Amino acid sequence: MIRRILPPLAPALIALLIFVAFPMLWVLRTSFNELAGGAYVVDALTLDNYTRFLGDPWYLVNTLWFSIRIAIVTTVISVVCAYPVALYIAKTTGFQRNILIALIMAPLLIGLVTLVYGWIVIFRGGGLLNSLMIALRIYDDPVRYMWDIKGVVILLVYIGTPYVVLSLLDSIERISPFLVEAARNVGASRWTAFWKIVFPMTMPGLYAGLVIVFSLNFSAFAVPLMVGDSNTQMIGLIVYREALLNNDLPFASALSVIMVAVNALILAGMAALFGRLILNRLEAKR
Amino acid sequence: MIRLDLGTAALRLITLLMMAFLVFPIAVTLVVAVNPREFILPPNGFTLDWFKAAWSSQTFLRGMGVSLVLGISAAFLANALALPAAMALVRNNFAGKAAINIVLMSPLLIPTTIFSLALYIYFVRIGYGSGLVPLLVGHTIHIMPYALRILTASLHNLDPSYEEAAAIVGAGRIRTLFSVTLPVIRTGLVSSFALCFILSWNDFPISVFLAPPGWTPLPVELFSYIKFQYDAVAAALASSLILLSALAIVIIDRLAGLRRVVRS
Numbered sequence: 001m002i003r004r005i006l007p008p009l010a011p012a013l014i015a016l017l018i019f020v021a022f023p024m025l026w027v028l029r030t031s032f033n034e035l036a037g038g039a040y041v042v043d044a045l046t047l048d049n050y051t052r053f054l055g056d057p058w059y060l061v062n063t064l065w066f067s068i069r070i071a072i073v074t075t076v077i078s079v080v081c082a083y084p085v086a087l088y089i090a091k092t093t094g095f096q097r098n099i100l101i102a103l104i105m106a107p108l109l110i111g112l113v114t115l116v117y118g119w120i121v122i123f124r125g126g127g128l129l130n131s132l133m134i135a136l137r138i139y140d141d142p143v144r145y146m147w148d149i150k151g152v153v154i155l156l157v158y159i160g161t162p163y164v165v166l167s168l169l170d171s172i173e174r175i176s177p178f179l180v181e182a183a184r185n186v187g188a189s190r191w192t193a194f195w196k197i198v199f200p201m202t203m204p205g206l207y208a209g210l211v212i213v214f215s216l217n218f219s220a221f222a223v224p225l226m227v228g229d230s231n232t233q234m235i236g237l238i239v240y241r242e243a244l245l246n247n248d249l250p251f252a253s254a255l256s257v258i259m260v261a262v263n264a265l266i267l268a269g270m271a272a273l274f275g276r277l278i279l280n281r282l283e284a285k286r
Numbered sequence: 287m288i289r290l291d292l293g294t295a296a297l298r299l300i301t302l303l304m305m306a307f308l309v310f311p312i313a314v315t316l317v318v319a320v321n322p323r324e325f326i327l328p329p330n331g332f333t334l335d336w337f338k339a340a341w342s343s344q345t346f347l348r349g350m351g352v353s354l355v356l357g358i359s360a361a362f363l364a365n366a367l368a369l370p371a372a373m374a375l376v377r378n379n380f381a382g383k384a385a386i387n388i389v390l391m392s393p394l395l396i397p398t399t400i401f402s403l404a405l406y407i408y409f410v411r412i413g414y415g416s417g418l419v420p421l422l423v424g425h426t427i428h429i430m431p432y433a434l435r436i437l438t439a440s441l442h443n444l445d446p447s448y449e450e451a452a453a454i455v456g457a458g459r460i461r462t463l464f465s466v467t468l469p470v471i472r473t474g475l476v477s478s479f480a481l482c483f484i485l486s487w488n489d490f491p492i493s494v495f496l497a498p499p500g501w502t503p504l505p506v507e508l509f510s511y512i513k514f515q516y517d518a519v520a521a522a523l524a525s526s527l528i529l530l531s532a533l534a535i536v537i538i539d540r541l542a543g544l545r546r547v548v549r550s
Contacts, residue, residue, distance in 0.1 A: 009374050026407060111487075190293065
């Protein structure tokens with residue numbers, strides 16, 4: 001058996017070992033190294049890179065806590081936007097459904113830079129939205145949407161929502177329509193049938209969507225790089241800046257380790273919360 | 287009954303608004319790219335001048351060339367790695383299959399920021415800091431899970447009796463692979479290739495970390511351009527990227543079904 005399955009799996013597994021596992025371990029190792037002369041990484045065993053970040057209130061508040069807040073806000077908005085859309089797509093069939101799914105997936109397949117360009121045209125100072133609002137006399141001076149926290153939130157919601165729709169759709173489609181029908185037959189209102197049957201059964205999809213979008217947004221660097229300003233220093237952006245612009249690989253590595261650890265902690269908290277939510281609903285039913 | 291319709295109508299309205307939100311920036315980019323009056327809307331005509339300008343810029347042409355070569359090579363490598371793995375996973379049941387599947391999908395679970403940084407540091411360490419190898423490796427590894435997903439799905443639909451028949455008439459394993467298996471799953475292969483190519487073609491986060499000087503892929507080139515100016519030439523270039531992506535979306539949808547791209 002092993003002789004039959006190992007050779008075909010080996011190339012992919014070895015590639016992942018060499019180009020994912022080793023590099024990730026090397027990030028962990030590099031986070032304890034020192035930077036000498038502002039450019040050279042020197043092997044060491046120091047916690048300086050960690051204390052430099054964790055001991056600095058500016059970093060903690062303006063990057064770590066800021067990233068957590070942005071990720072939570074954008075994830076919540078994405079979920080609220082995605083839920084009705086997923087419910088509606090689940091009802092459609094044929095051509096309409098194909099078109100809807102293609103449109104939902106377009107932002108995932110079209111590159112971020114391209115999409116950002118479109119949003120800049122709409123949102124910049126003399127852009128479409130500001131011109132329209134001023135022409136309609138809703139406000140008089142252009143509002144700063146891009147190169148601002150607003151732009152970061154809009155873009156993160158824009159690229160996050162499709163993931164939530166698709167993972168919700170997965171679990172909605174698994175619900176047997178007979179269940180809802182059965183509930184309706186024994187006298188449950190449409191609302192009750194949704195709340196007691198459909199909603200609990202979409203929890204796995206909702207959770208999967210939350211996990212993807214939260215992780216993506218918490219570690220985002222491209223969006224704050226493209227449409228953020230000096231007040232949107234998300235932690236992923238600091239990693240990018242320290243690694244590529246300041247060449248401080250040990251510090252960037254330590255930040256990555258912190259990022260992964262905080263992300264894992266928050267996801268574990270979310271898993272516990274979701275487990276309890278589902279349990280509570282079950283108990284309430286008894 | 288009236289309440290019921292109200293609920294559906296509300297869902298439809300929200301979906302419509304959401305779709306408008308998703309399509310709006312794409313549509314605006316396409317309109318600006320063919321509008322003779324730069325940025326002045328509504329458009330008063332149709333022009334391909336901006337496209338001509340974009341397609342004759344040496345910088346953009348070079349970026350296009352880099353992205354093209356990179357996308358094709360990465361898509362080829364990713365499929366070459368994923369196909370045997372997909373065949374082993376579909377044909378056999380063994381202990382630890384689920385675990386191996388998770389390992390093979392792991393590049394999707396790691397945030398691209400960290401994945402790119404890790405490869406960057408790693409290649410600097412082993413002395414390959416600036417070269418095309420890191421860029422190609424980064425793209426290949428990142429898109430391999432997508433190839434694995436689509437190929438696994440199309441292999442599931444392959445009737446094993448074709449291959450058994452080939453074996454009975456004396457075809458060797460290599461012969462069976464090339465004359466039976468690959469032709470039968472060609473739609474899966476083509477859509478997997480199209481998906482891998484378009485993901486690599488449009489990628490920004492990995493390229494920005496790993497692209498060596500002088501070998502800048504198109505999205506990174508476009509980013510450095512719109513940092514300083516966002517004129518209609520940029521719109522034409524972005525539209526070129528959008529149209530190619532739309533083509534890939536249609537190919538994938540016709541041949542494999544779009545849902546397989548994200549469904550595990």
